[in-house]
Amino acid sequence: MLIEREGLQVIDTDRPPAEPARLVDDFTPELVDVGTHGLCPGCGEPIAVRAAVEAIAELGLTQRTIAVFGIGCYTAFSNNLDVEVLQALHGRAPSLATGVKRARPDTAVITVQGDGDMVNEGLQEVLHTAARGESVTCVMLNNGVFGETGGHLTATTVLGQRTKNTLDGRDAREHGYPILLADLIAQLEGAAYVARCSVNDAGHVARTKRHLTRALETQMQGAGFSFVEILTMCPTGWFIDTLEAPAYLESTVAAVHIPGVVKDVLASRG
Amino acid sequence: MSRRLLEGSEAVAEAMVAAGCRFFAGYPMTPFTEVLEHLARLLPEYGGVCINAESELEAVGMAWGAAATGTRAATGSTGQGLSLMQESLAELGNARVPLVVLNMARAQGDYFQATRGGGHGDYRMPVLAPQDAGEAVELVQTAFELADQWRMPVLVFGDYYLAHTAQSVDVPAAGPAPAAPDWALDGGTGGSGRAKLISPLGSEKRRDDVGYDLQEHYRACATRVEEMAAGVEPQAEVVDADDADVIVMAWGTPARYIRAAVRELQAGGARVGFVRPITLFPFPSATVAAAAAGARLVLVYENNQGQMIDDVRLALEGRVPVKFIGGLSLDHSGFGIAPDLEVTTMRKRIEEAMC
Numbered sequence: 001m002l003i004e005r006e007g008l009q010v011i012d013t014d015r016p017p018a019e020p021a022r023l024v025d026d027f028t029p030e031l032v033d034v035g036t037h038g039l040c041p042g043c044g045e046p047i048a049v050r051a052a053v054e055a056i057a058e059l060g061l062t063q064r065t066i067a068v069f070g071i072g073c074y075t076a077f078s079n080n081l082d083v084e085v086l087q088a089l090h091g092r093a094p095s096l097a098t099g100v101k102r103a104r105p106d107t108a109v110i111t112v113q114g115d116g117d118m119v120n121e122g123l124q125e126v127l128h129t130a131a132r133g134e135s136v137t138c139v140m141l142n143n144g145v146f147g148e149t150g151g152h153l154t155a156t157t158v159l160g161q162r163t164k165n166t167l168d169g170r171d172a173r174e175h176g177y178p179i180l181l182a183d184l185i186a187q188l189e190g191a192a193y194v195a196r197c198s199v200n201d202a203g204h205v206a207r208t209k210r211h212l213t214r215a216l217e218t219q220m221q222g223a224g225f226s227f228v229e230i231l232t233m234c235p236t237g238w239f240i241d242t243l244e245a246p247a248y249l250e251s252t253v254a255a256v257h258i259p260g261v262v263k264d265v266l267a268s269r270g
Numbered sequence: 271m272s273r274r275l276l277e278g279s280e281a282v283a284e285a286m287v288a289a290g291c292r293f294f295a296g297y298p299m300t301p302f303t304e305v306l307e308h309l310a311r312l313l314p315e316y317g318g319v320c321i322n323a324e325s326e327l328e329a330v331g332m333a334w335g336a337a338a339t340g341t342r343a344a345t346g347s348t349g350q351g352l353s354l355m356q357e358s359l360a361e362l363g364n365a366r367v368p369l370v371v372l373n374m375a376r377a378q379g380d381y382f383q384a385t386r387g388g389g390h391g392d393y394r395m396p397v398l399a400p401q402d403a404g405e406a407v408e409l410v411q412t413a414f415e416l417a418d419q420w421r422m423p424v425l426v427f428g429d430y431y432l433a434h435t436a437q438s439v440d441v442p443a444a445g446p447a448p449a450a451p452d453w454a455l456d457g458g459t460g461g462s463g464r465a466k467l468i469s470p471l472g473s474e475k476r477r478d479d480v481g482y483d484l485q486e487h488y489r490a491c492a493t494r495v496e497e498m499a500a501g502v503e504p505q506a507e508v509v510d511a512d513d514a515d516v517i518v519m520a521w522g523t524p525a526r527y528i529r530a531a532v533r534e535l536q537a538g539g540a541r542v543g544f545v546r547p548i549t550l551f552p553f554p555s556a557t558v559a560a561a562a563a564g565a566r567l568v569l570v571y572e573n574n575q576g577q578m579i580d581d582v583r584l585a586l587e588g589r590v591p592v593k594f595i596g597g598l599s600l601d602h603s604g605f606g607i608a609p610d611l612e613v614t615t616m617r618k619r620i621e622e623a624m625c
Contacts, residue, residue: 031461033475062461068335079467079475079482083460086338087469088331089361095328099335099343100455102319103293107339107457125331128324 030057031082038076042242044232044249045074045141047199048208049081051230052110052139055212056083061108061220066100068093070113070122073147077112091122094129097136108216109136116146119155119179126185126227133190133224137215140181140227143234144253151237155179158256162239182229182262192224192265198231198254200246207259214264223266231257273440278403278432281439282372283308285410286344288442291370292318293336293343295329300605301430302348302374316444326354330371334358337367338468340450342414346372346426349380352388359423360389361470364491366453368417370410371425374433376606377598378522381577384425385551392492396420396502397550399427399522404439405548406432411442418451420498427550430606431523504554507546510536511561514543516624518595519558519582520571521547524611528571531616542620550578555585562590569623571616572596573608595619 003012028034031053037046056065062083069078071090078087088096093111101109118126118140126138145163146152153163153170156178160169170178186194195211198204208230215226231253233245240248276284283305286294294313296306306322313320319336323329329345337343347355352373362369373380380388387393396416400406406428413424450456459465467473472487509529511517520528525546532544545561547554562568568590570579576594583592599610610616 033463033465057461061457063459064457065460066339066455066457075471078469079471082463082465084455084457084466085469086335086455087365087467087471088334089357089470092327092331092334092358095323095331096335096338098321098328099293099295099332099337100339101335102321102332103336103339103341103343104456124324125328128328 029053031062033080033082037080039073040236042233042235042245043073044143044199044234047205048141048230048232049074049077049112051199051205051209052112052212053081053083055209055216056108056110059213059216061216064106065108065110068097068100068109068111070111070117072114072117072141074112074114074141090117091125093117094122094125094136094138097138098129098132098134101134101136105135108219110216111136111138113138113140114147115140115142115144115156116154119181123155127188130185130188130191130225130227133192135219135222135224137219137226137228139212140229141232142229142257143232143237145234145237147234147237151234151239156181156257158253161252163237178256180257182227182257185227186263190225191227191263193218193226194263195261196229196231196257196259198249198259200231200233200249204259211261218266221266229257231259271440271442273438275436275438276403276441277304277434277436278406278428279304279374279434280308281403281441282406282410282428283312284441285407286370287312287316287318288444289411289414290342290445290447291344291414292316292447293333293341295321295323295332295345297323297326297329297347297351299348299351301376301433302346302351302372304433305346305372305374326351327358330355330358333369334362334367337369338455340454342447344370344372346374349373349375349383352380352383356389359395360387360391360393363393363395363422363495364391364470364487365468366421366473367468368421369423370413370417371423372428373425374428374430376430376604377600377608378429378524378573379577379598380427381550381572381574384427385553385581392488393495394499394551395423395425396498396552397425397427399548399550400432401523401525401546403432403435403437407439407441416502420494422498427522429523499552502549502552504552504557505548506554506557507548508557508561509544511543511545513541514565515541516567516569517543517545517562517565518569518571518620519545519547521550521578524571524573524608527611527613527616530613531620534613534617535620540624547578553581553585555581558582558585562586565590567624568592569595569620571619573599573611593623595623
């Protein structure tokens with residue numbers, strides 16, 4: 001029921017709805033098998049995964065792609081995509097991706113890992129894969145917490161962030177400093193494309209897809225290792241209201257892990 | 271087939287390539303290192319890939335990725351390096367990914383690691399223990415066949431002596447690598463509505479019920495391990511067990527010293543038989559029980575503090591007394607050269623234990 005409030009027609013949320021909720025549109029993106037994924041409301045990971053599969057499809061790589069998944073909430077999608085998937089153990093996706101690509105150089109290989117998976121458990125893997133200049137694309141969904149375990153400190157958690165094992169906020173004296181992975185990887189000679197982006201609003205989602213597209217193009221041209229870090233919302237693990245999460249990402253997370261293209265070897269070659 | 275004088279490391283590397291292996295990843299560690307050296311040289315000659323992995327964790331991960339594309343793949347290390355690989359070895363069978371894993375061990379302390387499933391969960395894998403380079407060449411071929419048949423890791427268990435002793439071996443000519451099996455990933459099923467999934471959490475997509483059913487999956491994995499344990503033919507070498515008073519058992523390269531000592535005792539009139547398990551898993555329990563049926567005593571030599579002896583006791587179910595005549599023997603390097611391994615010493619140990 002619409003009511004007038006402050007001169008606007010708005011839905012009245014002060015009383016029960018006049019009719020039950022109904023499905024307006026059950027749009028399921030291409031290459032996603034099942035529309036439901038079981039992740040929390042407000043989670044940024046489904047948006048990031050969708051951007052990745054859209055980039056794959058638009059580049060015509062659907063029948064050449066092998067996606068290697070890490071372990072985290074996003075693992076819900078390893079069983080839910082219509083591209084071939086190799087599920088890795090926690091932290092190990094870059095070495096599996098290396099084996100896949102070396103054995104089948106004609107494929108497009110993309111890893112999907114979280115910050116806990118990639119930076120905590122498997123930092124060595126992604127750094128060596130980048131240093132070797134492997135022709136694969138590694139994607140990190142960075143929400144700054146172990147979301148699946150319920151909101152615990154990771155190696156990318158920003159200072160001051162409250163987590164279940166830093167109840168008073170991350171304090172550098174106690175817990176050290178966050179690792180800014182995109183900046184670290186960009187220093188390696190083998191890395192050809194490095195970008196950081198986010199999914200907290202439509203404009204950033206569009207940029208994320210452009211970065212993913214560019215990373216895959218870099219891989220398919222054999223220019224070297226490509227890396228896209230995507231900042232994602234985790235209102236559950238951040239212990240904040242779902243609707244506040246995009247703004248929190250912008251003001252707090254993206255203020256430390258700063259979005260932008262860090263390195264683009266193809267562009268600098270002209 | 272050509273007969274060549276090769277040290278065991280090179281024979282194993284040649285046998286891998288002959289068996290169709292086209293991907294290897296490893297991290298140097300004595301006495302495994304030379305296998306990596308030979309494969310780094312050999313594999314590119316056959317269109318294969320050998321990667322110098324930055325750790326054992328990455329070595330097994332790279333091999334996992336290559337194997338998932340249907341490429342015959344292998345990795346290896348010593349027992350210490352295999353300890354680092356155990357998480358992956360535990361899950362490869364759950365993911366139904368075949369892989370040959372080489373343990374060029376230091377002495378024989380990794381028997382439990384190899385045969386008990388050194389990682390987490392309810393799994394075992396076939397374990398093949400050659401006594402010399404010639405047998406290693408045959409068992410490497412068997413290992414790739416078993417890995418493909420059961421879609422799980424298969425361990426080939428050597429040691430310092432195997433790796434570094436040169437002998438004449440028949441090396442089969444390298445044939446073409448086998449075609450990738452139907453389940454292998456190549457990207458081609460993307461967008462078909464039936465895109466392939468290879469996952470240690472279960473590779474069946476459950477479209478109507480999002481996520482993985484782990485109880486159902488792990489039970490199915492355990493069933494496949496049971497089928498493998500019943501389906502792989504146990505192998506053992508049995509010498510003069512029929513009217514033996516005492517059976518002496520050993521495995522791997524030390525068994526050659528034990529067998530020689532048994533021969534010396536036989537020449538002196540002693541009724542001594544010899545049993546050497548070749549498959550450590552499945553353990554040749556029926557063969558051991560049959561060989562020891564008429565014996566009053568079974569002696570077990572291992573270059574460790576006593577591990578296979580547990581399987582011997584399980585095989586005999588208390589019907590025949592079992593005594594340990596082994597014990598860890600290492601030179602100062604710790605790499606697995608055993609001062610004890612000398613035929614006269616072994617013969618005296620057997621004689622003392624027989625009395």
